[in-house]
Amino acid sequence: MDLGDQFATTFQLIRRSAGVFLLAVVLMAACSILYQNASYHMMGRMAEIAASGGMSDNADPELRQQMGMQMLSTTAANLGFFLIYIMVLVFSHVMAAIAGWEAVNAREISLGAVFTRAIGRPFWASLLQTIIMVMLAVVVVAIVYITFIAVAGVGASRSPLPLLLIVLILLYPLVATAFRIQKVSIESRGPWKGLIASIALVKGNWGRTFLTLLIAAIGGGVLIFLTGMLTGGGMAFQFGSRGGGNDPQAIIDAYNKMKESYSIGSLVATNIVSAFAYTFCFFLLTPMYTDLRARRGELLETPADDDLEMLG
Numbered sequence: 001m002d003l004g005d006q007f008a009t010t011f012q013l014i015r016r017s018a019g020v021f022l023l024a025v026v027l028m029a030a031c032s033i034l035y036q037n038a039s040y041h042m043m044g045r046m047a048e049i050a051a052s053g054g055m056s057d058n059a060d061p062e063l064r065q066q067m068g069m070q071m072l073s074t075t076a077a078n079l080g081f082f083l084i085y086i087m088v089l090v091f092s093h094v095m096a097a098i099a100g101w102e103a104v105n106a107r108e109i110s111l112g113a114v115f116t117r118a119i120g121r122p123f124w125a126s127l128l129q130t131i132i133m134v135m136l137a138v139v140v141v142a143i144v145y146i147t148f149i150a151v152a153g154v155g156a157s158r159s160p161l162p163l164l165l166i167v168l169i170l171l172y173p174l175v176a177t178a179f180r181i182q183k184v185s186i187e188s189r190g191p192w193k194g195l196i197a198s199i200a201l202v203k204g205n206w207g208r209t210f211l212t213l214l215i216a217a218i219g220g221g222v223l224i225f226l227t228g229m230l231t232g233g234g235m236a237f238q239f240g241s242r243g244g245g246n247d248p249q250a251i252i253d254a255y256n257k258m259k260e261s262y263s264i265g266s267l268v269a270t271n272i273v274s275a276f277a278y279t280f281c282f283f284l285l286t287p288m289y290t291d292l293r294a295r296r297g298e299l300l301e302t303p304a305d306d307d308l309e310m311l312g
Contacts (some may be wrong), residue, residue, distance in 0.1 A: 001291040003212060009104075009257040009287040017099035021279055024092035028275035031088045033267060035081035042074040047252045088183075090126050093282045094118040097185040122185040129191035138249035140169055175210045176202045182289045191248030201292050206309055209288065216284055217230065220277030231266035 001009070024085045095118045102109040148162045174198040183194035183201075202209050 001287065001294070003215070006212060006287040006291065010284045013100045013103045013283050013286060016103040017096075017114075017283070020095050020114050023111065023115075023284065024095055024279045024282070025272065025275040026086075027088050028092055028278060029268075029271045032079070032274065034270045035078070035085060036267060036271070038081060039074075039078055042077060047256075058237045060209070069208040081204055086130065086291050087127060089124050089278070091118060092132055092279060093186050094122045094126050097280060097281035097286060098122065099181050100283050101182070101186045104286060104290055118185070121188075122181075124192050125194070126181045129184060132191055132195070133177065133180075136173075137170060141166055144169070165276060171210075172206065173199070175206060175213065178202065178209060178213060179285060179289045179292070182285060186289075201289070203297070205292055205295065209292075212284070212288060215283075216281050220274075220281065224270055224274050228266060228270045229240065231263065231269045256312075301304045 031111050098117055099109065099114045102114075105275055144162050148159070152159075177195050179198040180194045184191065184198045185190045185234050187194075189197055189198070
């Protein structure tokens, strides 16, 4: 199955699983819109307090307390929305894996059946799997930065070199574990064994897998960018720089920058397109997964007994 066939098959799977696709898009878009809209308004409140002098050393104690509580509530709310979004992202991926596999095998399955199967063991195992990956990534990031600081001093942490090294280190495992949720949802593997089995499946085809994912990512990124520009917004692209720390002027500047590009229409449009792109990629992984299994002679209802042998 070449690249064109994989994308064509993905569209067929989406057509056969339209209900699942739309549900995943709605869930992810709604969660992201709520998160970004709440962040915008909470940032506005922080900017108001900062502009009134609530962060200065001689500010009214009550105003300073309000600012502290606002910053705390903003951080807590953002973290809460982010965790919910991650859970929705994982759940949507699991649904796409289940629905896609059933469609590949020409079996009819209702939206309710997919939802019921996904919300059980596959979701919780995949969520635990995601937590494991995040923890491992945090360890890598910590080791790289600690090493750079120990060798070259604190100033080295501001260099782009640590970030570049982190990307190079994490790129291979991120691509190699692309089918971890298929391994959990379709083959009923555990979180850790699912990661190892995905690495084994990709072995010898890492470049092919990376190229396919890269093309899909570029296509989705361009589509999201154009949507933001055409709707006169672009707010979604500025949320990553909305910090400011404890600097009042930085908070005010960050909010003003967000305010200039804030648009409900653009916010909704870009997040719907973003959710569409994510869900398309989730479905794309199933034809890719099927192709890799076919290349290993595994196109059976049950996979090979021990994928670990492929690592040898």
